Amino acid sequence: xxxxxxxxxxxxxxxxxxxxxxxxxxxxxxxxxxxxxxxxxxxxxxxxxxxxxxxxxxxxxxxxxxxxxxxxxxxxxxxxxxxxxxxxxxxxxxxxxxxxxxxxxxxxxxxxxxxxxxxxxxxxxxxxxxxxxxxxxxxxxxxxxxxxxxxxxxxxxxxxxxxxxxxxxxxxxxxxxxxxxxxxxxxxxxxxxxxxxxxxxxx
Numbered sequence: 001x002x003x004x005x006x007x008x009x010x011x012x013x014x015x016x017x018x019x020x021x022x023x024x025x026x027x028x029x030x031x032x033x034x035x036x037x038x039x040x041x042x043x044x045x046x047x048x049x050x051x052x053x054x055x056x057x058x059x060x061x062x063x064x065x066x067x068x069x070x071x072x073x074x075x076x077x078x079x080x081x082x083x084x085x086x087x088x089x090x091x092x093x094x095x096x097x098x099x100x101x102x103x104x105x106x107x108x109x110x111x112x113x114x115x116x117x118x119x120x121x122x123x124x125x126x127x128x129x130x131x132x133x134x135x136x137x138x139x140x141x142x143x144x145x146x147x148x149x150x151x152x153x154x155x156x157x158x159x160x161x162x163x164x165x166x167x168x169x170x171x172x173x174x175x176x177x178x179x180x181x182x183x184x185x186x187x188x189x190x191x192x193x194x195x196x197x198x199x200x201x202x203x
Contacts, residue, residue, distance in 0.1 A: 004135055004136060007060045007135040007144075008135065008136070008137060010059050010060055010062075010063075010065075011033075011056070011059055011060060011135075011137065013059075013065050014056070014059040014065065014066060014067060014068070015032060015033050017065055017066070017067035018030070018032060018067050018068070018069065020067075021067055021069075027112075028109065028110075028112050028113040029113065030069070030105075030107075030113060030114060030115045031105075031107060031115065032056075032071060032105075032115045033137070033138075034105070034106075034107075035071055035105035035106075035114075035115040035117060036052065036056070036071065036137060036142060037137060037138060037140050037142075038089055038090075038091075038105065038106060039071070039073065039105075039117070040137075040140050040141065040142045040143070041089075041140065042082060042085050042086055042089050042091075043082065043143075044141070045085065046082035046085050048075075048080050048081075048082055049075075049076055049080075049129050049130075049132075049143070050073050050074065050075055050080075050119075050129060050143055051073070051074045051125075051128055051129045051132035051143045051144055051145045052071070052072070052073060052074075052142065052143065052144045052145065053072045053073070053074045053120075053125070053128060053145040053149075053150060053153055054068065054070070054071070054072030055067075055068025055070070055072070055170075055174075056068060056071060056072070056144075057072075057144050057145045057150050058150065058174045058177065058178065060135065060144055061147045061150060061178060061181065061182070062174075062177045062178060062180075062181045063181060064177060066174075066177075069115075069116070070115065070116040070117070070118065071105070071115055071116065071117045071118070072117075072118050072120065073117065073118065073119045073120070074120060074121075074125035074126075074128045074129050074132075074145055074153070075119055075120065075121040075125055075126075075129060076121065076125070076126040076129050076130070077121050077126070078099065078100075078101065078119070078121040080121070081101055081119050086103065089106060090105075090106025090107075091103045091104065091105060091106055091117065092104045092106075092111075092114075099120055099121060099122045100118050100119060100120045100121070101118070101119045102116065102117070102118050103116075103117040103118075103119070104116060104117065105117055124149070124152055124153055124156055125153070127149055127152070128145045128146070128149035128150070128152075128153060129143075129145075131146050131148070131149055132144060132145055132146060132149075133146050147178055147181075147182045147185060148185055148188050150178060151175055151178050151179070151185055151188075151189065151192075152189075154171050154174050154175045154178070155171075155175060155189075155192070155195050155196075155199070157171050158171035158172055158175065158199045158202075159195065159198065159199060159202075165203070168199065168202060168203060169203055171199070172196070172199050172200065172203060175196065175199075176196075
């Protein structure tokens, strides 16, 4: 119960930071909480395994508040995306790439007021989904990538040669935050220090 309460509290702090960001920037508000809940419902009805990764997962697994403007979803296979169910729920498809699909969450406002959602599928995301845990948000069970797999995903993203420098910096900081919060993970990645040194040299 403590872990569940902590995860939900961290998410709500993250949502509050999002709202503060939008307010300070004079940007349209986005309801990320509703997007998370609707994805959980759609994937549950479709019996498709998934797990939230990226910044939202970092929010859940680390103590220090963090904001993020989009929603990243790990899948076992790209073909698992329940396209028609998402469209029926109001999600809008925006583009397909080799390992990912981009969508916008439902909402009454124009495109920029709705949360961007990216579904990704490769070997690492498949592993992440297989070992995901769950939290409950507003009575809805939500699947979330575990800390170990989240570190692996973040390391892979940060080492991507064409990664935007601003995103690589965030990835590096997220990895460090996760390791500070979960120091036992060092033992799970024997070559991690070398990876971190390489990432740091790319910053």
